[in-house]
Amino acid sequence: MNNVFQKAKEFIYRKARPLDFARWQYHFENGSKEAVLNALSYYQNEDGGFGHALEPDAWNPNSSPIQTWFATEILREINFTDNSHPIISGILNYLESGKDFNGQYWYNIVESNDNYPHAPWWDTKSIGEHDDYNPTACLAGFIIKYADKDSRLYSLGCRLANEAVSTYMNQGFLDNMATVECYVRLMQYVEEAGITDIFDVNALKTKLIEQVERIIAKNTAEWETSYLCKPSRFIDSKDSIFYTNNKDIADYECEFLFNTQLDDGSWNITWKWIAYPEEWPIAEIWWKSYEIIRNLLYLRGF
Numbered sequence: 001m002n003n004v005f006q007k008a009k010e011f012i013y014r015k016a017r018p019l020d021f022a023r024w025q026y027h028f029e030n031g032s033k034e035a036v037l038n039a040l041s042y043y044q045n046e047d048g049g050f051g052h053a054l055e056p057d058a059w060n061p062n063s064s065p066i067q068t069w070f071a072t073e074i075l076r077e078i079n080f081t082d083n084s085h086p087i088i089s090g091i092l093n094y095l096e097s098g099k100d101f102n103g104q105y106w107y108n109i110v111e112s113n114d115n116y117p118h119a120p121w122w123d124t125k126s127i128g129e130h131d132d133y134n135p136t137a138c139l140a141g142f143i144i145k146y147a148d149k150d151s152r153l154y155s156l157g158c159r160l161a162n163e164a165v166s167t168y169m170n171q172g173f174l175d176n177m178a179t180v181e182c183y184v185r186l187m188q189y190v191e192e193a194g195i196t197d198i199f200d201v202n203a204l205k206t207k208l209i210e211q212v213e214r215i216i217a218k219n220t221a222e223w224e225t226s227y228l229c230k231p232s233r234f235i236d237s238k239d240s241i242f243y244t245n246n247k248d249i250a251d252y253e254c255e256f257l258f259n260t261q262l263d264d265g266s267w268n269i270t271w272k273w274i275a276y277p278e279e280w281p282i283a284e285i286w287w288k289s290y291e292i293i294r295n296l297l298y299l300r301g302f
Contacts, residue, residue: 001299004258007265008292016289019043019054019074023293026078033078040074041087043067047097048090056286057119059279063094064113065106066122069135069182072142076185083146092146095139096153104163105136117279119271137164138182141189144198158198161186165199173211177229180211184234205241213245220252224260227270232294237301254302257295267291 005028012024019039025031043054049063055070068091075081075088083089100107113122120126143157164186174180187204212235217228231250235242243250261267266288273280 001258004261004299005296007261007263008296009265011265011292012289015285017286020286020289020293023074023077024289027293027297033080036074036078037080037085037087040071043071044087044090047099048092048094049099050091053283053286056283056290057273058113058122059116059118059283060110060113060122061116062110062112063099064110065100065135065139066108068094069138072138081146088146092143092153095143096151096156104160105133106139108132108134117273117276117283119273119283120275132176132179133164133167134176134179134182136160136182137168137179138185138189140164141186144195145189145193161190161198165204169203169207173214175215177215177233180208180215181233184208184212209241209245212242216246216249218249220249220256223256224268225270230256232298236298251302254299257299265292267295 009024009028012021016024019036022031022035022039026033026036040054043050043052045051045061045063047063049065050067050071051061051063052067053059053061054067058064058067060067071087071091080088083092095101095106100110109122109124109126111124114124137160140157140160143153144161147154147157164183168174168183183204187201187208190198190201215229216231216234217223217226219228222228223230231242231246231253234240235246235250237243257267269284269287269291273283
């Protein structure tokens with residue numbers, strides 16, 4: 001483990017952007033939440049949303065729901081919950097503004113993405129009829145946890161959460177792991193907020209336990225080279241509600257991580273951009289830094 005950690009640390013210190021360096025220090029070197037928040041704040045726009053390639057596959061500087069969702073994930077990672085802080089209050093302002101929102105969903109692709117380097121899946125050519133609760137389900141949960149309970153925004157969050165869960169419970173199991181992750185976050189936010197009257201949390205939890213078991217890719221031989229769902233997408237320790245049904249494969253991922261770390265301390269990124277050949281290698285470095293931290297947290301969790 002020490003060798004894995006040391007090689008990962010060398011990559012972070014040599015190549016990570018300031019945000020990921022601050023995240024590394026917070027998790028593994030007694031760094032501060034304030035340093036992470038400070039670095040994160042530079043990706044936030046005046047409207048409260050996030051842009052500027054916070055999610056490295058879209059270099060659009062303008063705010064978008066996906067980039068803003070990515071910020072909420074970092075806040076969650078460092079367990080930052082102060083809703084009076086400018087980052088959280090700004091996110092709530094962005095969500096309340098109605099920007100990039102059609103009354104039922106926040107768009108996961110925005111048109112201004114096309115004007116900047118980006119992965120093909122964030123291009124408007126990827127847009128069909130928007131009927132996916134990624135990232136809406138997660139953002140609704142964020143609202144429920146952090147917005148004023150007497151606000152119109154809170155009422156909106158409750159309505160969207162109810163609609164999202166109703167849609168999910170009345171359909172089959174999903175194939176999109178990002179959307180599943182948003183439903184898991186919604187469940188977690190509502191539980192943490194102690195809210196029990198928006199939807200049946202236990203019924204959602206029961207379905208998600210089976211959903212996660214179904215969506216984890218069982219062909220481990222393809223993990224290193226294909227973009228597939230590994231246990232770490234949903235499980236962070238043996239205390240996870242998803243661990244029992246996936247114990248063997250979750251334990252195996254620890255072995256997999258030990259065996260597949262590259263010489264430079266990173267792990268292989270299993271996707272790439274078709275266009276923007278000059279920018280993709282930079283985004284790949286950013287993703288490698290992000291994944292290094294996730295992988296080390298997973299190993300520590302086990």
